[in-house]
């Protein structure tokens with residue numbers, strides 16, 4: 001059995017900043033600040049890691065209580081923002097998911113820095129949540145490599161038996177997606193549909209590098225031969 005683990009933002013969808021803006025608003029509210037004093041990058045990171053980093057950048061210490069308060073604010077803001085922004089399902093994604101879901105030799109899961117409820121809100125809004133039965137999420141781990149390990153465990157729990165690392169494919173849009181694939185011995189498919197260019201992704205040495213997921217045949221040929 002093969003397993004495809006998909007990143008969300010920049011790989012499956014873009015939310016027109018619905019996510020990042022909800023995150024900033026939630027952080028400012030919980031940290032009791034009026035504006036961000038430092039710029040920060042979200043691509044390839046986990047929600048937990050981003051929030052901890054924001055706290056540190058602003059000279060504050062993250063507590064469990066603050067994390068839960070942040071989550072409540074963030075998920076509320078995300079639900080409000082999603083229908084108001086011009087996001088989209090990225091090119092080729094709908095066709096690829098439809099094709100893969102028809103096969104009985106591959107399982108589709110998520111490997112994302114999003115918290116589980118945030119992932120469900122985003123993918124539900126764009127109508128593609130039902131393709132994914134399990135995943136690794138950004139609720140607990142600041143480091144994406146740990147999310148990859150959680151995704152692998154979730155895949156094996158769903159499948160009911162061990163899955164060989166060479167049968168696992170991580171599809172993502174950042175060097176961190178490639179790196180976390182390596183952490184579990186999986187193959188990495190990188191797509192330049194996020195903020196990283198083809199050249200930047202090439203430096204991370206993915207096994208397959210594509211401009212986008214429009215070429216369904218190229219992806220399925222790589223996975224199934």
Ligand SMILES: [Mg+2]
Nearest residue numbers: 007009010173
């Ligand atoms: Mg991404």
